[in-house]
Amino acid sequence: MAAGTLLMGLYQAGETAFPIALGMIVEHTMQDRSPGALALSVAALAVIITTVSLSWRFGMRVLQKANTTEAHRWRVRVADHGLQPVARDMDLKSGEVLTIATEDADQTADIIEVVPLLISSLVAVVVAAVALGLADLRLGLLVIVGTVAILSVLSVMSKTIGSRTKEQQARVARAGAKVADLISGLRPLHGFGGNHAAFGSYRRVSGEARQQAVTVAAANGAYAGTALALNAVLAAAVTLTAGWLAFEGRITIGELVMAVGLAQFIMEPLRLFSEMPKYVMMARASAERMALVTAAPPVAEPGTGRPGTGGLEVDGVHHGTLRGLKFHVAPGEFVALAAYRPRAAADLAAVLAVQVPPQEYEGVVRVGGQPIAELSVEAVRAHLLVNPSQAEIFAGTLRSNIDPAGTGTAVEEAVAASMLTDVVALHREGLDYGVRDRGANLSGGQRQRLSLARALAADSEILVLHDPTTAVDAVTEQLIARQVAELRRGRTTLVITSSPALLDAADRVLVVDEGIVTAEDTHRNLLAADPEYTRAVAR
Structure with missing residues (x-):
């Protein structure tokens, strides 16, 4: 996570540096129009692009490996608790444990990627805010205040998504348990003609899971739409404010180019930054379900002795x-x-x-x-x-x-x-x-x-x-x-x-x-x- 965070932070810093560099190039090119200045500008942009490309490539490779490794560890840990010779005191069927050991383990491990992406997005927002603030304090404050406002709105929505996702995961697990029961009892069900009633029972459980999935999807759609709209509003506000300041002569043309470029660029890290709370809540919901298995106490505390030769x-x-x-x-x-x-x-x-x-x-x-x-x-x-x-x-x-x-x-x-x-x-x-x-x-x-x-x-x-x-x-x-x-x-x-x-x-x-x-x-x-x-x- 540390290596991935460092590389992804470097990636976002490089992405943010690109519009800043463009603004500086425009500013200096208007003063010095020599071939040497042009060559230096091109070289600077090449360094930035190379940094962005390599840091993204290796950063995502590190995070993907960490994610899959952690998911594997959680799957093994849940399986270990489920297979221990002393049963655990948990009110879960085998189908539910199977869902926890697969889907919930994977979603919990997603936090390995979520945290570095969250931090790297924060780096991009901070760098953009500082750069805009150096051009004009009002631009920097606009980015900071706008980001805080967006996250405040979305944090409320992410809690709703987390609770609904937790319920969806529980219903999917119950449906999985029902399938396991049906498979194990299919032969006797066919024997006395109870298969149709059993299938109807599963259809009801599966329908409840489907309906909850639709509810979660609607909440996710509303969340994504709100985040996109708020980010667009902030980008438009930064662009219009920068244009007004340039018209008033309070910032230079180079700073205007930088501000417009950052306003367009900042939408991507803001999107990531605003989506991360949702994934955090989903990972937490899965982690709480895994805790039902991993933290469940044994139903008995066995001794340490060994039997003798008696019967x-x-x-x-x-x-x-x-x-x-x-x-x-x-x-x-x-x-x-x-x-x-x-x-x-x-x-x-x-x-x-x-x-x-x-x-x-x-x-x-x-x-x-x-x-x-x-x-x-x-x-x-x-x-x-x-x-x-x-x-x-x-x-x-x-x-x-x-x-x-x-x-x-x-x-x-x-x-x-x-x-x-x-x-x-x-x-x-x-x-x-x-x-x-x-x-x-x-x-x-x-x-x-x-x-x-x-x-x-x-x-x-x-x-x-x-x-x-x-x-x-x-x-x-x-x-x-x-x-x-x-x-x-x-x-x-x-x-x-x-x-x-x-x-x-x-x-x-x-x-x-x-x-x-x-x-x-x-x-x-x-x-x-x-x-x-x-x-x-x-x-």
């Missing part, structure tokens, strides 16, 4: 539908948990995945014998993996979805255990088969098995699977249950499910009803002794 323990957890839930999965044990209410299963999965901060529920979750609140996020993620029932599938390949880091050693075993082998064999590329965003070119069962393969390939010390086979057929489910149990032998595993195949493969089954464990035994013993359990899980 997984849930001790008296009260959250949502859970009412003092208590159980223990020993190291190396394969346990299934059958919740009669799906909401209870989802609440437990959220607690174990640390999607719910420990301070927001009663009770304790222990991983490796240590309370989860005392462990660092990195330690929890390295020791405990919770695979959600609706896992995300990313654009890339089957391999990159199974082993995102490219360091997995159990990819082939995970593919076999999740029965994803038929998908791999179906395509000539094998594991390098391309997957579209959100797995759009895969069926529901294929996406679920791909997610399961990714969880198994991670080979975590403690693995929690939430409904991993709800979208696959019974035969495939039976094979998956056996192979997952075999692959996870000696590793701690908890499967939250109502699948008879997975329940039968488990060492023991925990039955959760009304938020607590009401029964505990093997699947077959529970079928024989508990009619309610049989009704809940038998297919």
Whole structure:
């Protein structure tokens, strides 16, 4: 910014010096009409033009690089806050964060160019005012007073533009969030015929953003028109005043030429000078939206400890539908948990995945014998993996979805255990088969098995699977249950499910009803002794 400001200030000073030099040349040429004087004048103008050209060229290059670099830094910073393992306490959807990380980051970085242009325009106005003031004090005062008056009027208008722009950015972000929601839910929307209502909802949100954009455009047009008119009035006032003073004999012909030239030239820096407050307000509006992400506090303050070698323990957890839930999965044990209410299963999965901060529920979750609140996020993620029932599938390949880091050693075993082998064999590329965003070119069962393969390939010390086979057929489910149990032998595993195949493969089954464990035994013993359990899980 400093280098760009210096170069752009030099550019504006050179631009201002051109009409001043013309006036001086006219003044001296009338006294000395020799070829030497002419050559000196031409050389002086050449120096000024060269200075103007080079300073503009390199000044804008420096500012453009600074602008794009700063925009990149802001985009990375917003993305970093959005991707941190501890969620931020901000009431924004993913689509809104995306808009902030792109459009708002770019508009905030524009301040890198705005400030140097503002200062350089001020340099031009000051130089012109001083030059005119030396010719006649009234001309200099006219420029200064006129500039202050113009900026006072436009500053009021720029505040209105800033507030309206902020609202427009918020509505555009909401429209972006709506699009993200629609894309993620497009398949089920088509399934029950709700796509037309959803599209209508988006049309309304998008229409509000469009209407606000029209309002902002009208305000910008009024601002630009007012600025142009006021600048023209000031230039005309300087020209007429200079003409009157020359007619009265109070300034020379050379000073008149200078004054007329400066009056024409000063419109450009005045235009820039008067437009800058608008861009400052727009950048500030974007910066305030970015602050919603960058300044948002974490929803939890994780500890710094690391887990030991113990298993997984849930001790008296009260959250949502859970009412003092208590159980223990020993190291190396394969346990299934059958919740009669799906909401209870989802609440437990959220607690174990640390999607719910420990301070927001009663009770304790222990991983490796240590309370989860005392462990660092990195330690929890390295020791405990919770695979959600609706896992995300990313654009890339089957391999990159199974082993995102490219360091997995159990990819082939995970593919076999999740029965994803038929998908791999179906395509000539094998594991390098391309997957579209959100797995759009895969069926529901294929996406679920791909997610399961990714969880198994991670080979975590403690693995929690939430409904991993709800979208696959019974035969495939039976094979998956056996192979997952075999692959996870000696590793701690908890499967939250109502699948008879997975329940039968488990060492023991925990039955959760009304938020607590009401029964505990093997699947077959529970079928024989508990009619309610049989009704809940038998297919």
